[in-house]
Amino acid sequence: MKSQLKNIINLLKKMPVREIVKIWNEEQLLNESIDFLHQKTKKVEFPISDEVKSIIQDLTDSYKEIPCAGIAANQIGYNVSIFIGMHHCDDEDQGKEIEKKESEYEKSSLSGNDIADNCEIYINPKIDIFDESSKQCDIEGCLSVPSLGLFINRYDKIKVRYYTPEGNVIKKPLRGFMSKLFQHELDHLNGILMVDDFSRIAEMDRSGFETKEDLKRIVSFLQDFQNRYINKK
Numbered sequence: 001m002k003s004q005l006k007n008i009i010n011l012l013k014k015m016p017v018r019e020i021v022k023i024w025n026e027e028q029l030l031n032e033s034i035d036f037l038h039q040k041t042k043k044v045e046f047p048i049s050d051e052v053k054s055i056i057q058d059l060t061d062s063y064k065e066i067p068c069a070g071i072a073a074n075q076i077g078y079n080v081s082i083f084i085g086m087h088h089c090d091d092e093d094q095g096k097e098i099e100k101k102e103s104e105y106e107k108s109s110l111s112g113n114d115i116a117d118n119c120e121i122y123i124n125p126k127i128d129i130f131d132e133s134s135k136q137c138d139i140e141g142c143l144s145v146p147s148l149g150l151f152i153n154r155y156d157k158i159k160v161r162y163y164t165p166e167g168n169v170i171k172k173p174l175r176g177f178m179s180k181l182f183q184h185e186l187d188h189l190n191g192i193l194m195v196d197d198f199s200r201i202a203e204m205d206r207s208g209f210e211t212k213e214d215l216k217r218i219v220s221f222l223q224d225f226q227n228r229y230i231n232k233k
Contacts, residue, residue: 018058018062018076018077019076019077020062020066020071020075020076020143020144021033021036021037021074021075021076021077021144022143022144022145022146023037023144023145023193023195023225024145024146024221024225026217029221029224029225029228031228033144034193034225034229036074036077036079037074037075037144037188037191037193038191038192038193038229039074039079039191040189040190040191041072041073041074041079041080041081041082041189041190041191042079042080042081043081043124044080044081044082044123044124044163046163046167047167048123048165048167052080052082053165055073055078055080055082056082056084056121056165058076058078059071059073059076059082059083059084059121060084060119060121062076062084063084063113063116063119064112064113064116065111065112065113066102066105066113066143067098067101067102067105067111067112067113067114068098068101068102068105068113068141068143069085069086069095069098069099069102069115069177069181070083070084070085070086070181070184070185071083071084071085071143071185072185072188072189073189074188074189075143075144075188081123081124081125081189082121082122082123082124082189083122083125083185083186083188083189084119084120084121084122085119085120085122085181085182085185086115086118086119086120086178086181087118087119087120088118088178089176089177089178089181092176092177094115095176095177095178095180095181096138096139096177098114098115099138099139099140099141099149100139100141100149100208101141102141102142102143104141104147104149104208105141105143105146121164121165122162122182122185123162123163123164123165124162124163125160125161125162125182125185125186125189126160126161126162126186127158127159127160127182127183127186128159128160128161128171129158129159130155130157130158131155131156131157131158132155134155134156134157134175135153135154135155135156136153136154136155136156136176136179136180137151137152137153137154137202138151138152138177138180139151139205140152140180140184140194142184142193142194144188144193145193145194145195147208147209147214147218148195148204148205148208148218148222149204149205149207149208150194150195150201150202150203150204150205151201151202151203151204151205152194152200152201152202153200153201153202154179154180154183154200155179155183156175156176156179157173157174157175157179158173158174158175158179158182158183159171159172159173159174160172160173160174160182195222195225196229196230198226198230
């Protein structure tokens, strides 16, 4: 009885305010969710409305509960151009550890975000400049693509802009983990998933699979996803 109660408590602790929109579950692709995540989100107008303030609160509450580096608004069901994510990353190894936890969140007992206080609200984000001579390739996890870690090729040095909830514009250069995070979350807001462009994927992280069956299931999902959504383009 105590064991069951403990499991229920742990499950409740893992529940964000809004359920994460995922592209698959344990059994199949979730086509309606995929179609929603493939929509480009709408820009936010200023001053922000009470509805947008409520969305920001939901993002903040979810970020506190889930071990992750960032969450885009459409990942919790809102069609607006906002994401919450780390404000800074002083330790690249810490960033990689967060990515690992994020990719394994679905099947773990983890709850709570160790970096909950390290956050920023990014409204209407965009990248002004890519340094095409600078590249990085590192592991990425995604709450909407559970149980999968991928090494993805991205630009390293970028210059970005976004707005705060108060309407102030922020412009700054990013590199390393923060650059990768910004590009990943901006992709979400533009309707792009990390599994949409196979040409950017260097390799799959196989260390997170406990059994060969788990690996086969995810590979099967990827093949099905490619056949349904990528090969048709």
